[in-house]
Amino acid sequence: MKDMLTVALPKGKLFDDAIELLQEAGLNTKGLSENSRKLVIHHEKDRVKYIICRPTDIPTFVEYGAADFGIVGKDTIVEQDKDIMELVDLRFGFCRFVVALPDLAAKGRDLTQFNYRRVATKFPKVAETFFAEKGMQVEIIKLHGNIELAPAVGLADMIVDIVSTGRTLKENNLTAVEEIFTATARLVANRVAYRLKHKRIQPLVERVRSLVKDKEVTY
Numbered sequence: 341m342k343d344m345l346t347v348a349l350p351k352g353k354l355f356d357d358a359i360e361l362l363q364e365a366g367l368n369t370k371g372l373s374e375n376s377r378k379l380v381i382h383h384e385k386d387r388v389k390y391i392i393c394r395p396t397d398i399p400t401f402v403e404y405g406a407a408d409f410g411i412v413g414k415d416t417i418v419e420q421d422k423d424i425m426e427l428v429d430l431r432f433g434f435c436r437f438v439v440a441l442p443d444l445a446a447k448g449r450d451l452t453q454f455n456y457r458r459v460a461t462k463f464p465k466v467a468e469t470f471f472a473e474k475g476m477q478v479e480i481i482k483l484h485g486n487i488e489l490a491p492a493v494g495l496a497d498m499i500v501d502i503v504s505t506g507r508t509l510k511e512n513n514l515t516a517v518e519e520i521f522t523a524t525a526r527l528v529a530n531r532v533a534y535r536l537k538h539k540r541i542q543p544l545v546e547r548v549r550s551l552v553k554d555k556e557v558t559y
């Protein structure tokens with residue numbers, strides 16, 4: 341159906357804020373709950389359908405047009421560099437991308453002294469670009485989570501990861517030594533859907549923009 345909207349929602353940290361925002365923007369968000377095992381929630385009458393995705397898969401669903409738009413972290417957008425439109429900075433889900441070293445190694449040492457070492461990360465492209473720009477050669481080890489574990493067991497000398505409260509770094513005896521960039525959640529859209537469903541999408545985008553414009557950035 342031409343003006344049915346399909347929205348890709350990330351389960352996990354961004355889920356609650358995403359739903360609250362869409363509800364404030366006037367969409368029917370009834371029946372959306374992270375505890376549910378239902379992955380497609382359809383509100384036929386309101387011409388909206390939600391699909392619940394892994395956060396890292398959102399750009400793929402949107403790029404292929406399986407969703408017209410979605411909500412995803414800027415960190416994921418930068419890492420994947422998919423062909424999607426980034427429409428609005430939603431100002432929640434704030435986090436920082438950092439390079440972190442074991443506390444002891446970080447004391448009085450410069451990152452450039454870690455040339456040719458191993459870096460564990462969930463974001464290999466971000467890490468590769470960062471170290472290349474610094475003129476450093478490192479071996480990047482891709483992991484899928486719990487990155488902070490890698491230096492503790494000798495898998496890597498340092499990590500590139502997301503920090504929000506800093507608690508995970510602290511509890512694993514790691515110190516952030518450089519910030520790469522900061523990220524927040526973004527509203528993204530499929531290029532074709534944005535044109536074909538413009539009448540439906542544009543007012544929604546405008547409502548979202550006005551809702552977030554004066555909001556403070558939150559974790």
Ligand SMILES: Nc1ncnc2c1ncn2[C@@H]1O[C@H](COP(=O)(O)OP(=O)(O)OP(=O)(O)O)[C@@H](O)[C@H]1O
Binds near residue numbers: 353394434502505524
């Ligand atoms: N403390 C944080 N840790 C991780 N991500 C955060 C944090 N704060 C905000 N975010 C944002 O939330 C997004 C989703 O994170 P979440 O931890 O829910 O999923 P994930 O485990 O990274 O995804 P996947 O299951 O697909 O690997 C991140 O991409 C980032 O933009």
Ligand SMILES: O=P(O)(O)OC[C@H]1O[C@H](OP(=O)(O)OP(=O)(O)O)[C@H](O)[C@@H]1O
Binds near residue numbers: 486501502506
């Ligand atoms: O600074 P903090 O508030 O402690 O948050 C940072 C942690 O959160 C993220 O992990 P997540 O919980 O997404 O798990 P993951 O390691 O499995 O990706 C990130 O990779 C850090 O490990």
